[in-house]
Amino acid sequence: xxxxxxxxxxxxxxxxxxxxxxxxxxxxxxxxxxxxxxxxxxxxxxxxxxxxxxxxxxxxxxxxxxxxxxxxxxxxxxxxxxxxxxxxxxxxxxxxxxxxxxxxxxxxxxxxxxxxxxxxxxxxxxxxxxxxxxxxxxxxxxxxxxxxxxxxxxxxxxxxxxxxxxxxxxxxxxxxxxxxxxxxxxxxxxxxxxxxxxxxxxxxxxxxxxxxxxxxxxxxxxxxxxxxxxxxxxxxxxxxxxxxxxxxxxxxxxxxxxxxxxxxxxxxxxxxxxxxxxxxxxxxxxxxxxxxxxxxxxxxxxxxxxxxxxxxxxxxxxxxxxxxxxxxxxxxxxxxxxxxxxxxxxxxxxxxxxxxxxxxxxxxxxxxxxxxxxxxxxxxxxxxxxxxxxxxxxxxxxxxxxxxxxxxxxxxxxxxxxxxxxxxxxxxxxxxxxxxxxxxxxxxxxxxxxxxxxxxxxxxxxxxxxxxxxxxxxxxxxxxxxxxxxxxxxxxxxxxxxxxxxxxxxxxxxxxxxxxxxxxxxxxxxxxxxxxxxxxxxxxxxxxxxxxxxxxxxxxxxxxxxxxxxxxxxxxxxxxxxxxxxxxxxxxxxxxxxxxxxxxxxxxxxxxxxxxxxxxxxxxxxxxxxxxxxxxxxxxxxxxxxxxxxxxxxxxxxxxxxxxxxxxxxxxxxxxxxxxxxxxxxxxxxxxxxxxxxxxxxxxxxxxxxxxxxxxxxxxxxxxxxxxxxxxxxxxxxxxxxxxxxxxxxxxxxxxxxxxxxxxxxxxxxxxxxxxxxxxxxxxxxxxxxxxxxxxxxxxxxxxxxxxxxxxxxxxxxxxxxxxxxxxxxxxxxxxxxxxxxxxxxxxxxxxxxxxxxxxxxxxxxxxxxxxxxxxxxxxxxxxxxxxxxxxxxxxxxxxxxxxxxxxxxxxxxxxxxxxxxxxxxxxxxxxxxxxxxxxxxxxxxxxxxxxxxxxxxxxxx
Numbered sequence: 005x006x007x008x009x010x011x012x013x014x015x016x017x018x019x020x021x022x023x024x025x026x027x028x029x030x031x032x033x034x035x036x037x038x039x040x041x042x043x044x045x046x047x048x049x050x051x052x053x054x055x056x057x058x059x060x061x062x063x064x065x066x067x068x069x070x071x072x073x074x075x076x077x078x079x080x081x082x083x084x085x086x087x088x089x090x091x092x093x094x095x096x097x098x099x100x101x102x103x104x105x106x107x108x109x110x111x112x113x114x115x116x117x118x119x120x121x122x123x124x125x126x127x128x129x130x131x132x133x134x135x136x137x138x139x140x141x142x143x144x145x146x147x148x149x150x151x152x153x154x155x156x157x158x159x160x161x162x163x164x165x166x167x168x169x170x171x172x173x174x175x176x177x178x179x180x181x182x183x184x185x186x187x188x189x190x191x192x193x194x195x196x197x198x199x200x201x202x203x204x205x206x207x208x209x210x211x212x213x214x215x216x217x218x219x220x221x222x223x224x225x226x227x228x229x230x231x232x233x234x235x236x237x238x239x240x241x242x243x244x245x246x247x248x249x250x251x252x253x254x255x256x257x258x259x260x261x262x263x264x265x266x267x268x269x270x271x272x273x274x275x276x277x278x279x280x281x282x283x284x285x286x287x288x289x290x291x292x293x294x295x296x297x298x299x300x301x302x303x304x305x306x307x308x309x310x311x312x313x314x315x316x317x318x319x320x321x322x323x324x325x326x327x328x329x330x331x332x333x334x335x336x337x338x339x340x341x342x343x344x345x346x347x348x349x350x351x352x353x354x355x356x357x358x359x360x361x362x363x364x365x366x367x368x369x370x371x372x373x374x375x376x377x378x379x380x381x382x383x384x385x386x387x388x389x390x391x392x393x394x395x396x397x398x399x400x401x402x403x404x405x406x407x408x409x410x411x412x413x414x415x416x417x418x419x420x421x422x423x424x425x426x427x428x429x430x431x432x433x434x435x436x437x438x439x440x441x442x443x444x445x446x447x448x449x450x451x452x453x454x455x456x457x458x459x460x461x462x463x464x465x466x467x468x469x470x471x472x473x474x475x476x477x478x479x480x481x482x483x484x485x486x487x488x489x490x491x492x493x494x495x496x497x498x499x500x501x502x503x504x505x506x507x508x509x510x511x512x513x514x515x516x517x518x519x520x521x522x523x524x525x526x527x528x529x530x531x532x533x534x535x536x537x538x539x540x541x542x543x544x545x546x547x548x549x550x551x552x553x554x555x556x557x558x559x560x561x562x563x564x565x566x567x568x569x570x571x572x573x574x575x576x577x578x579x580x581x582x583x584x585x586x587x588x589x590x591x592x593x594x595x596x597x598x599x600x601x602x603x604x605x606x607x608x609x610x611x612x613x614x615x616x617x618x619x620x621x622x623x624x625x626x627x628x629x630x631x632x633x634x635x636x637x638x639x640x641x642x643x644x645x646x647x648x649x650x651x652x653x654x655x656x657x658x659x660x661x662x663x664x665x666x667x668x669x670x671x672x673x674x675x676x677x678x679x680x681x682x683x684x685x686x687x688x689x690x691x692x693x694x695x696x697x698x699x700x701x702x703x704x705x706x707x708x709x710x711x712x713x714x715x716x717x718x719x720x721x722x723x724x725x726x727x728x729x730x731x732x733x734x735x736x737x738x739x740x741x742x743x744x745x746x747x748x749x750x751x752x753x754x755x756x757x758x759x760x761x762x763x764x765x766x767x768x769x770x771x772x773x774x775x776x777x778x779x780x781x782x783x784x785x786x787x788x789x790x791x792x793x794x795x796x797x798x799x800x801x802x803x804x805x806x807x808x809x810x811x812x813x814x815x816x817x818x819x820x821x822x823x824x825x826x827x828x829x830x831x832x833x834x835x836x837x838x839x840x841x842x843x844x845x846x847x848x849x850x851x852x853x854x855x856x857x858x859x860x861x862x863x864x865x866x867x868x869x870x871x872x873x874x875x876x877x878x879x880x881x882x883x884x885x886x887x888x889x890x891x892x893x894x895x896x897x898x899x900x901x902x903x904x905x906x907x908x909x910x911x912x913x914x915x916x917x918x919x920x921x922x923x924x925x926x927x928x929x930x931x932x933x934x935x936x937x938x939x940x941x942x943x944x945x946x947x948x949x950x951x952x953x954x955x956x957x958x959x960x961x962x
Contacts, residue, residue, distance in 0.1 A: 207802055314382070435450050595641075641663070704910070730746050
């Protein structure tokens with residue numbers, strides 16, 4: 005039965021009511037499996053008789069449905085082809101005809117479709133877009149341009165490739181000329197709309213999108229159609245860089261308007277052309293430098309200009325990186341730059357102080373390194389640093405004059421704390437070279453300043469005095485945080501207690517900055533990878549430190565406020581990782597706090613970073629307290645974790661599965677408890693595996709459960725459903741590695757006689773993928789899989805066992821696979837564990853395989869040769885490194901993706917821990933086998949090996 009639009013609209017209406025939400029969502033989930041569901045959603049969006057809330061809800065649902073169901077992991081359409089075609093034919097026309105808020109959602113859906121289908125599977129798209137452009141209908145044009153920008157902006161970060169340029173040329177061949185015509189028409193329409201505020205805003209929105217598209221189309225290479233028209237294009241861009249009209253001004257001093265956004269977009273395009281096409285852009289550059297300079301000299305301090313000022317400064321920074329920077333290399337010019345451009349933009353404004361007081365978390369995020377790229381302060385700093393990289397002496401000496409002046413100003417009037425704040429900020433701007441790193445802070449400093457002397461003379465007292473203005477205390481903490489890798493260990497040990505003390509400051513920004521600096525201090529190590537803060541200095545205070553941090557996190561009990569400040573939770577995580585087993589005396593206190601936080605925020609998870617650090621903190625607790633307190637942890641965590649799974653909290657589930665696995669691995673002995681047995685029965689159900697984000701964590705959990713529950717798995721006939729999971733995983737590229745992880749665990753722990761009926765199917769599945777849609781990764785894991793079976797003669801397997809199975813799939817197929825894949829590619833295995841398994845496999849093949857003696861006599865010699873090649877650089881099993889890597893949270897995939905927990909990372913599993921010295925093991929095993937087989941190995945050596953190989957192998961047999 006097809007999906008019904010009216011019925012779905014009613015369900016969408018119900019889903020907006022908190023009391024009916026759950027039932028409505030469940031009913032919609034049932035509807036979405038019906039044919040035509042996506043088209044029904046589009047019909048609702050298109051139908052103006054529905055309320056706007058329902059149309060928006062339908063557009064959102066359509067976007068999310070497309071994200072989840074358009075293609076599978078291998079890029080194949082999941083919807084029927086008729087539905088795919090219908091969506092493509094209707095979507096653009098609908099997009100250009102609906103209001104802007106609906107356009108935004110549909111535009112995202114189009115972008116998702118284009119990611120997989122454009123341009124080969126959707127080669128009509130550009131023609132469709134171009135055909136809809138009009139001379140003067142801004143609504144339609146804006147819809148078309150939004151679609152185009154949502155697709156073509158994907159090109160910006162991509163590396164050059166033939167496929168990429170084929171796609172860009174396909175687009176340019178169709179859109180190049182119409183684009184220039186539209187630019188001309190829009191310029192004309194703006195001129196005609198001078199007195200009509202609404203029309204003017206609409207056409208400026210068009211202009212904004214045109215400029216963004218100009219960037220998209222130019223981001224990889226200079227399009228010939230633009231190169232031929234650079235004069236008119238840059239004349240127009242300059243015109244709108246200086247254009248002004250009161251009708252486009254916003255009343256709110258904090259809200260940027262379309263005029264600011266257009267000019268900011270123009271600056272971005274100018275930067276692109278200066279960086280990539282300076283040879284053709286140079287002739288047009290002087291007018292833009294002068295215009296930018298005049299703008300920065302005259303612009304007001306209102307926050308609505310911040311985006312524009314920062315882009316203008318970024319443009320000048322780009323200029324300063326080219327030969328055109330010579331015009332700045334004069335004392336009088338630099339004085340002007342500092343007084344008229346740098347100082348006004350780095351001095352704290354009233355709006356910054358209001359942000360500090362009223363929205364402290366926003367102040368911190370903007371102020372932190374790298375988080376405020378579009379603020380005036382950051383842009384002005386980058387401009388000054390770029391000038392300093394070219395003219396170090398001039399910039400340093402000139403800036404020092406102003407720094408000294410501001411410090412004297414503060415010394416004579418302690419109420420003038422803004423003067424000192426400006427001095428410290430300006431000093432940091434010239435003291436740092438290069439970009440500060442998230443892990444180590446500033447790594448390179450200006451040799452013409454002494455950051456330690458400045459710290460002792462101007463910063464240290466602000467950290468220890470009791471009557472220092474709040475912002476200066478923040479400056480002091482931030483100074484330590486930024487220059488953390490420059491401070492000597494003794495200086496750090498003196499500063500660390502002062503930082504910890506600041507955690508007690510009631511000011512939100514101060515105690516948060518203190519938490520940020522404490523966390524980084526605990527992370528830092530010396531050249532021997534030892535902590536710069538001695539562990540013994542922290543352990544006595546660990547309880548107070550953790551308790552205090554939890555008190556700060558839970559000060560406001562509203563769910564959104566508890567998870568607002570990820571910096572505090574990150575500090576909790578770092579303390580637990582740092583004190584390691586020192587957590588044992590306070591396990592219960594820490595655990596209760598974390599559980600209480602989960603209970604509150606699971607109903608409304610809103611900050612992915614906070615959640616990540618929270619679960620890493622639990623992971624650290626399990627890692628260091630689990631081996632001795634596993635029953636306490638299991639008993640306490642089972643209820644909150646069960647509630648997460650029962651309520652289907654999608655954001656938390658992958659973390660919970662990983663943590664359940666870590667709990668089991670912390671105590672690997674004994675039968676699974678009844679709770680885990682129920683969980684095992686639940687997680688092998690197909691529906692649990694539908695969410696892609698769950699899959700890696702579920703495999704991890706399943707592989708942790710199998711060893712503990714073998715008898716019951718066999719008795720309850722759970723082997724087959726678990727193998728069904730393997731079959732599902734092996735069929736997709738995204739999960740092929742997980743498939744091998746799972747099957748190797750199954751083979752290791754499930755008795756061979758139980759698996760015997762399924763083995764041919766298992767081998768058939770792997771060989772089918774190998775001959776069809778193999779990837780490099782799949783091939784490598786298949787080779788390891790072969791060696792894994794070949795080496796496990798202790799479990800009744802071995803090379804002959806594998807050959808027998810492949811014969812049942814197709815007679816003698818093994819020979820081709822062994823000669824063309826296993827022998828030549830094994831040498832490329834990179835993981836030491838994998839190379840070790842291959843050595844064991846080859847050795848046991850030479851000693852115990854009957855097939856290699858009689859059926860594949862040449863194979864015996866070739867295998868010997870490959871074994872000796874592996875032994876030239878014998879694999880050394882990795883030592884257990886218990887350093888926990890520091891994840892860069894900005895690069896983690898939050899939301900529907902899977903985020904691994906580093907504290908729970910499982911080390912590579914060594915199936916042969918008894919083999920420690922690989923070289924000596926090979927020799928011993930060969931000699932023992934030779935005795936066992938009555939001298940057969942010696943005989944084969946004499947018969948089948950050339951003199952060089954014979955001599956090399958004989959070394960092992962002595």
